[in-house]
Amino acid sequence: MAVPPRVLQPSSAVGRAWDLEDDGLVTLAHADADVADVAETVWRGRSAGRLVDWSWRQIVLQSQEAFALTRPDGHPVALWATERDKLLALPGLGSCYRLDFLEIDPGLRGGVLGYYCVAVVCVRALEAGAENVVLASLPESRPFWEGTIGATFGRIHGWHVPGTLLSCRLDRTVMENLRRDADACQGPENRSSSP
Numbered sequence: 001m002a003v004p005p006r007v008l009q010p011s012s013a014v015g016r017a018w019d020l021e022d023d024g025l026v027t028l029a030h031a032d033a034d035v036a037d038v039a040e041t042v043w044r045g046r047s048a049g050r051l052v053d054w055s056w057r058q059i060v061l062q063s064q065e066a067f068a069l070t071r072p073d074g075h076p077v078a079l080w081a082t083e084r085d086k087l088l089a090l091p092g093l094g095s096c097y098r099l100d101f102l103e104i105d106p107g108l109r110g111g112v113l114g115y116y117c118v119a120v121v122c123v124r125a126l127e128a129g130a131e132n133v134v135l136a137s138l139p140e141s142r143p144f145w146e147g148t149i150g151a152t153f154g155r156i157h158g159w160h161v162p163g164t165l166l167s168c169r170l171d172r173t174v175m176e177n178l179r180r181d182a183d184a185c186q187g188p189e190n191r192s193s194s195p
Contacts, residue, residue, distance in 0.1 A: 007086045008065060013123050017187030022111045024071065025187055028120055031066035031079050033057050039068075039076045043106055059101050066101075067124065069117055077105045078117040087130055090158040093169070097125035099135040118149055119182035122175040133170040136161035142168075150174045 017027045029035065036056035059081050060066045066081035080102040087095040099121060104114045125133050134156060137145050145151040145168050156167045170178075 008082075008084070008128055011065070011067070011124055011127060013120070013127060014067075016123075018069075018116060018120070018182060018185045019187045020112050020116050020185055023077065023108060023113045023116075026069040026071065026077060026113075026116075027187075029068050029070050031056070031060050031068040031076070031081065033060055035068045035070070035074075035076050036060040036066075036079070038074075039079055039103075039105070042075070043103070054101070056103070063100070067120075069113075069120065077108055077113060079103055080117065080121055087128060088134065088159070090132075090134070090156060092157060093134075094131035095129055096132040096134045096159075096169075097121075097128055097130035099133055102135070114144065115148055115178075116182060116185065118170075119178035122170065122178040123182050126175055126179055130175070131172050133175060134159055135168050136165035137168040139164060139166055142166060150177070 011028075013028050014030060015027065017025055019025050036059070039056050056079055060079075063081035063083050064085040066079065068076040069078040070076050081100055082098050083100045084098045088098050090096050102117065102121070104117060121133060137151075137153070142153060146153060149170065151168050151170050151174065153166050153168055156169055159167055161167050
């Protein structure tokens, strides 16, 4: 008998901070329409660096959970969301956290922020009980996911991606390695209380 997928519970990681040497202090927050509006206003001004042209306001309003990494002044430097309210149960993979949207401030790409944003996604996915993270990647993002993150590409049974997007998976080992890297950069205010 198949185990029903786990419903996503509220994240205990909200409010945790990470001190990224090149990018400073960032804190995990729930993304709401106000945060999305700030991102859209600032990030659209840097449209030459954007790989996508989607509306974060619309994404935040329709997603089951949406998160932001924010600076101390509250400005978002990264956003991600899932449209699912529970983990996916994929054959042979077990429970999977579906990452539907992720974007780093175009003006901050090329440093460590993208890597640590994905690390915080893994913190959330592991907290939710996921064995894998699955996403549909843009072809031009493959070097980042494969080379920097350690993700694998290829057909995933039970997972279908639209159009020219590529199936991408972060397995448990990759997720745990990324979580360890995130834990090593925790801000001083939450080092003693981390799980």
